[in-house]
Amino acid sequence: MPAAASPAKDSAVSAFDQPIARLTGAGPRVLEKLAARGLSTLQDLWLHLPLRYEDRTTLTPIRALQAGVAAQVEGTVEAVERGFRYRPMLRVAIGDDSQATLVLRFFHFRSQQVNQFRVGARVRCYGTPRAGQHGLEIVHPSYRVLEESDAGELGEQLDPVYPAIEGIGPATLRKLIVQALDRLPDEASLELLPSEWLQGLGLPSLRTALLAMHRPARDADLAALAAGTHPAQRRLALEELLAHHLSLRRQRIALQRHRAPALKGQGALAKRLQDALPFELTGAQQRVFAQVRHDLAQPSPMLRLVQGDVGSGKTVVAALAAMLAVEAGKQAALAAPTELLAEQHLANLRAWLEPLGVRVAWLAGKVTGKARATVLADVASGAAQVVVGTHALMQEGVAFHDLALAIVDEQHRFGVHQRLALREKGASDDAVPHQLVMTATPIPRTLAMAAYADLDVSAIDELPPGRTPVQTIALSGERRPELVERIRAACAEGRQAYWVCTLIDDSDEVVAQAAQTTFEQLSAAMPELRIALVHGRMKAGDKQATMRAFKQGDVDLLVATTVIEVGVDVPNASLMIVENAERLGLAQLHQLRGRVGRGATASTCVLLYQPPLSQMAKQRLATLRETNDGFVIAEKDLELRGPGELLGTRQTGLANFRVADLARDAALLPQVRELAERLLHESPALADRIIGRWVGGAARYASA
Structure with missing residues (x-):
């Protein structure tokens, strides 16, 4: 079992929480700009990682420069030309011992800059050369003019380039991060993951990883850093993915402490519905319904996501689940994001269920006046056994008699608070309704593991017979x-x-x-x-x-x-x-x-x-x-676009990843799940601290 947190680790926690205001150069305006980007503590600066790196540890002869390849050169000013043909422009020609010339071009400059570039002055600059009219040129290089006494020693580390923050110059940001890193606690104080676990994964400690990211050595693997596969990045991504996974698991554990009605009936009504359908269920539909039925029979709330391609038959599975609730004398609700989709569900459910004597009610924004009052009364009395609707189901004034199953279609199109509101409609004492979430947007397995760690995921991965591929x-x-x-x-x-x-x-x-x-x-x-x-x-x-x-x-x-x-x-x-x-x-x-x-x-x-x-x-x-396979397409979409757009990050919180990239780091997810289970079982307090470090107090509603 991991060791209990030591006093030294408690000091590390406080170091994490130290405000940036304690750093030199962090005035009110700078603090305001940083806070707008979510940066307020030292830990926020430690985790504000570079976008890329510039190699100023070597000098490249001008003759060896290649167009499009960033490099650092040093040369003597040979000529200076200031022009105003279309707009102000400054051209400075420098040469070196390789007997080649490079042009530095500036469109924005001050008079004192022009005076710096006197013929014969020694200049060191960094930038990306491109082809110009008279050979290679660098537009707006970063540079400094070397004094005669300046030996111009080269750096020992690659220079980090951080994501820009509006209103704060790169130099100011770098100085603040350097100060924050100087206050980084020692390895033992900073580390939260047990050392034997890290050794088993072949990854460095957190302190080593942070320093490697902010201050990479001159011989660091730039290609691996650019690709996001460097061991330091994998170490940070592992802990961040672990924190998000743990926060979702915590959410699930908290919800499953509630009771839910155990729907253990014989399933006679569901059997009558299945027998009356004008088609046979596919093997995938039968498998998923069996999983749903098993969940509904438990006294803790079902939390299941059913995903499947358009036309795979998710609505039938939802209808069969609703029959288990109705047979138990309780209610089921189905919410869809648009009136058109909700009406389609209504038409299907009425056609299937009303011949069985099941009352299906309709509640949407356009149901008003006496009609609305009648529906609300039927929902409140329990006369309406299955209720289909839009966001209107979640509004105040809608009271269910005994809601046992809340079904949400195309869940990513609802705001998280709306989904919570529907669940609360069935809450009484310590009991909540079962939840069945459906989506016609197949989600890659890797993404489902990360985004829906609080849900059991089922896939209807088989289309009904007779469907001709498009x-x-x-x-x-x-x-x-x-x-x-x-x-x-x-x-x-x-x-x-x-x-x-x-x-x-x-x-x-x-x-x-x-x-x-x-x-x-x-x-x-x-x-x-x-x-x-x-x-x-x-x-x-x-x-x-x-x-x-x-x-x-x-x-x-x-x-x-x-x-x-x-x-x-x-x-x-x-x-x-x-x-x-x-x-x-x-x-x-x-x-x-x-x-x-x-x-x-x-x-x-x-x-x-x-x-x-x-x-x-x-x-x-x-x-x-x-x-035509939606699951294959979803995997490719993840590869091309990343997870944000795929899931609707506004609701899931996945956009907040600082280091991890779900497409790139998918191979880490099985290890993340294993580590999460061990932490929750062996050291719940440590799990809470990992969540606090990366996720903070941000509320997570993905289980809604």
Whole structure:
């Protein structure tokens, strides 16, 4: 078992908490700017790590310079030219013993700078050369003019370049961090992880890692530092990932101290529903429902995330789970982020459940007056056994009779406080409802391990039989006329199509066809078709009416912005065109593609792009052409974009990682889980201190 914290370690804790105000040069204005970036203690400065490094430990002969490769040179001023052709400019030519000349170019300078560069003066400068009119030049190098008595000794360490902080110069920031590092406690006082664990992982101590990051030796592996694979970075990333994992586990442990209704019925109602369905459950659906049923039978609250591709059948699993609650005489609630998606759930649940005698109620913003009062009364009395709705479910004034199961669809689209509010609707005494969270955005396993350490994760990784894979092709925007003919032919055969644009209005800055313009052009080109337009700026009622008309087959072609990404189920739609596909992320493109291929007809998704494509855009489009597997796509999306956008970091807190990168450091996660279990079991107090060091008192709501 790890040793108990010593008095020395207590002093390290206080050193961590020392305010920056104690450092020389930390005046009120500087402190205000630092605080705005979340930097207020010495530990914040220790963990404010360099973005990159500059090697000023060697001098490169001017003749050996390479364009695009940063270097430090020293030479004698040969000529100075000050010009004002288009704007003020200062050009300084320096030469060295390699018999070559380098031009230093300045666009912003003061008169005293010009006076420094006298012919014959010795100058040392650092920067990245580029090709100029007369050989290589460096624009705005960092430099100093050496006095005759100045031997100009070279540094022993690489120079760190820190993330810029508005209103604070780089030199001021460096001086503050140097002072903070001078107050770094000794190794034994600073370390929180048991030494034998670190040795087993082959990683340095925290103190060694911090000094290696801020003051790397001249022979440090710059390539490893740039790639984030240096042992010092891995050591810091390990502890940071561990802290976040522990904070989520703590959240789960705290919630599971509550009671929850143990739904141990025979499952007769769920069996009747399953028998009445017009389709067989897939093996994946059966497996996930078995996991959910096992959780619901426990007296502690279920916390399960069910992820699966669009159309994989998550709603059926949710309905079966709801039947276990109803059979026990309790209520279930299903919340969806948009009225359209909630209405779709409502239609499915009513069709499945009302023949079984189960009362399904509807509660959304547009349910008002007497109708709302009736629904609220039914929810409060328990007459409404399953309640479907939007954010309206979470509002004050909504009281459940006995809520046993809270289901949240597309959970990342809800704010964390809203999810907490729904859970609280079923809280009584020390009991809370079970929680089932669903998402149609498959999450890479590595990301799920880090972001949802407080949830059990299930995957419905099998599509129902009869679903025809969507063919995906990428075309240059020049071939739009061909697509118009393709749409005309598809609609003539009685099928429907989407044309998705990424903007509502035309923009001079972004080369993209706006939805409004596209709607007008396509209406003119195909007057025989019923074409409608839907976008996010329309009134909610108008948008719903248009979507409903498309769903009912009264519209042939729907021109839309990405508002249709989630929630539209139109089996007759077999053609999806995404304009300017290069502007969208993989997950969003995959979600849009999931709007077609929902019937038996062979479907196509056309990714219309505006050349030239960036390297990342090429990779995204290639991935979509190669696979329809949402889990494969999610892994690639993580690799290309990182975790922030993928999860919606505003809700998860993952954007706050200082060192760790989930895509890069995924290999550490199994070790992180193992360390977390050991710490929680053997030394809970140590776990709390690790959380405090990296996460602080920040509230975590990911278990909501």
